[in-house]
Amino acid sequence: MQNKMIKYFLLVLAILIVAIIATNYIGNKPKNAKQNPYEYNVEEFKTVPDSLISHTEVRQVKITVKQHGSLTSFDNTIWFSADNSVKNLSLEGKILADFTVSEPVRAIAVTSDLVVVAYEKKFAAYSHDGEKAFESDVITDSTYITSVAFLNGKIVIADAGKRKIYIYDKNLKGREIEGISGAKNLHGFVIPSPYFDVAVSASNELWAANTGMHSLQHYDENGNLLDSWEKISNNIDGFCGCCNPAHFALMNDGRFVTSEKGLTRIKIYSRTGELESVVAGPDVFVEDGHAPEVAVIGDTVIALDFDRKMIRIFGKRESK
Amino acid sequence: MGEEKKYNRRDFLATGARFSLAFGVLGLAGIAAQNSRAGGTVWQIDPFKCTQCGRCATDCVLSESAVKCVHAYDLCGYCDLCGGYFKPGVTDLNTGAENQLCPTAAIERKFIEEPYFEYIINEELCIGCGKCVKGCTSFGNGSLHLQIRHDLCDNCNECAIARVCPSDAIRRVQANDPYLIKGDFTASEKTTWTNKI
Numbered sequence: 001m002q003n004k005m006i007k008y009f010l011l012v013l014a015i016l017i018v019a020i021i022a023t024n025y026i027g028n029k030p031k032n033a034k035q036n037p038y039e040y041n042v043e044e045f046k047t048v049p050d051s052l053i054s055h056t057e058v059r060q061v062k063i064t065v066k067q068h069g070s071l072t073s074f075d076n077t078i079w080f081s082a083d084n085s086v087k088n089l090s091l092e093g094k095i096l097a098d099f100t101v102s103e104p105v106r107a108i109a110v111t112s113d114l115v116v117v118a119y120e121k122k123f124a125a126y127s128h129d130g131e132k133a134f135e136s137d138v139i140t141d142s143t144y145i146t147s148v149a150f151l152n153g154k155i156v157i158a159d160a161g162k163r164k165i166y167i168y169d170k171n172l173k174g175r176e177i178e179g180i181s182g183a184k185n186l187h188g189f190v191i192p193s194p195y196f197d198v199a200v201s202a203s204n205e206l207w208a209a210n211t212g213m214h215s216l217q218h219y220d221e222n223g224n225l226l227d228s229w230e231k232i233s234n235n236i237d238g239f240c241g242c243c244n245p246a247h248f249a250l251m252n253d254g255r256f257v258t259s260e261k262g263l264t265r266i267k268i269y270s271r272t273g274e275l276e277s278v279v280a281g282p283d284v285f286v287e288d289g290h291a292p293e294v295a296v297i298g299d300t301v302i303a304l305d306f307d308r309k310m311i312r313i314f315g316k317r318e319s320k
Numbered sequence: 321m322g323e324e325k326k327y328n329r330r331d332f333l334a335t336g337a338r339f340s341l342a343f344g345v346l347g348l349a350g351i352a353a354q355n356s357r358a359g360g361t362v363w364q365i366d367p368f369k370c371t372q373c374g375r376c377a378t379d380c381v382l383s384e385s386a387v388k389c390v391h392a393y394d395l396c397g398y399c400d401l402c403g404g405y406f407k408p409g410v411t412d413l414n415t416g417a418e419n420q421l422c423p424t425a426a427i428e429r430k431f432i433e434e435p436y437f438e439y440i441i442n443e444e445l446c447i448g449c450g451k452c453v454k455g456c457t458s459f460g461n462g463s464l465h466l467q468i469r470h471d472l473c474d475n476c477n478e479c480a481i482a483r484v485c486p487s488d489a490i491r492r493v494q495a496n497d498p499y500l501i502k503g504d505f506t507a508s509e510k511t512t513w514t515n516k517i
């Protein structure tokens with residue numbers, strides 16, 4: 001009798017232990033995680049009112065790319081570079097030219113006779129057919145080139161490592177711009193991470209994204225600041241985080257197409273910095289992905305989506 | 321004022337902050353190395369995998385979590401509008417408690433020079449909740465991140481947080497190199513950045 005009692009007792013005890021272990025195990029499964037008492041919901045910042053969306057995606061061109069590349073537009077075509085390759089594509093995705101270069105490309109700019117590719121610490125120029133014209137020396141050991149553009153026949157290089165812009169003439173003689181103007185609200189280029197873009201407008205204005213200050217700044221060739229605007233805000237009309245806009249391009253009429261990291265999105269701003277519309281909101285990009293580099297052909301915005309490995313083409317919405 | 325001039329931004333960014341982090345990490349590495357047997361392993365958070373679920377604050381076996389926020393100053397923008405410090409939508413960027421995101425006011429905001437602010441974690445107050453990390457990752461550079469502090473951690477056989485981590489972000493690392501700190505994009509260990517550009 002006593003033996004039986006002990007057996008029953010041990011059986012109940014064993015069931016109890018198994019139940020406790022099972023509950024604990026199931027309860028601790030990540031997917032059964034309890035409500036986070038420290039939840040910080042950033043979802044509301046990711047939604048964009050439909051009334052603000054001005055573009056719709058019209059085409060995707062798949063690309064093979066291992067390291068983040070760059071893209072620009074010239075003569076209504078796309079020039080795209082990544083790894084050691086440079087490609088000229090039509091808006092329909094047809095390859096018009098294709099050549100290889102000596103190092104992985106970080107930035108590209110094109111004129112009627114030259115394709116300038118920037119590597120990490122130096123740059124080189126090629127003909128549209130891929131014939132090498134010249135190559136610069138290493139700029140400095142801590143140089144980290146993030147953008148290249150043409151200004152009045154000169155080559156403009158943005159160096160995020162040195163937080164400087166260099167302007168090179170035909171003889172590769174350089175001039176430095178540090179973005180220090182003496183004006184009370186300007187402190188040189190504040191580049192906390194490697195996002196430092198430059199672009200030249202159709203009317204030959206050199207603009208730089210001073211990303212740490214969430215500012216777009218217009219300089220002359222001598223480094224004098226001529227104009228600037230900034231928009232600091234967590235809301236859709238501004239730039240937030242440390243390094244935005246990560247990339248930008250200029251439309252023919254001087255408006256800005258900006259691309260942001262953190263909350264990945266592409267927007268259009270007026271010449272004076274008012275938000276006009278959103279080309280693509282965070283919902284169309286990979287969460288916590290890379291800021292897409294952008295280029296413009298007319299009203300069409302072209303984005304290099306490294307996370308999805310494609311060039312994405314956004315056309316203006318009919319109804320807008 | 322004179323002091324401020326001598327201690328300019330670039331010097332600050334280039335040397336001071338970097339060294340402060342380096343010394344901090346080296347110091348901790350030293351303590352960790354003492355705590356662990358040579359050749360052993362300890363638990364650590366991969367900051368690139370962590371999704372700031374809050375369980376680092378609630379699931380450590382210690383009454384005060386061994387997880388703390390650390391700051392990779394090299395990556396920080398020293399921004400006025402810090403996504404890790406301020407609640408969203410704050411218009412008046414001041415240190416009022418109502419503006420701060422951190423539930424324990426563990427982040428100190430210090431003016432360096434116009435327009436730079438330094439953000440320092442008071443580890444005594446930090447509970448490892450990751451709220452600031454979420455803000456910094458979503459809106460900023462992700463310079464704030466969570467790490468298991470080996471001067472506090474018991475190095476349990478099975479880390480109670482690793483067991484419940486929804487992102488599989490906690491793994492064993494070598495005890496003589498126990499921190500997974502985000503790096504400087506111009507330094508040689510910039511592999512941490514090359515996946516971001």
Ligand code: SF4
Nearest residue numbers: 370371372373376485
């Ligand atoms: S449990 Fe994992 S995902 Fe959650 S805060 Fe800790 S490391 Fe990050």
Ligand code: SF4
Nearest residue numbers: 422446447449450452
């Ligand atoms: S928000 Fe959380 S993780 Fe960040 S400092 Fe405050 S307590 Fe620490």
Ligand code: SF4
Nearest residue numbers: 380473474476479480
């Ligand atoms: S190993 Fe133990 S003490 Fe260390 S963080 Fe994990 S649960 Fe906490």
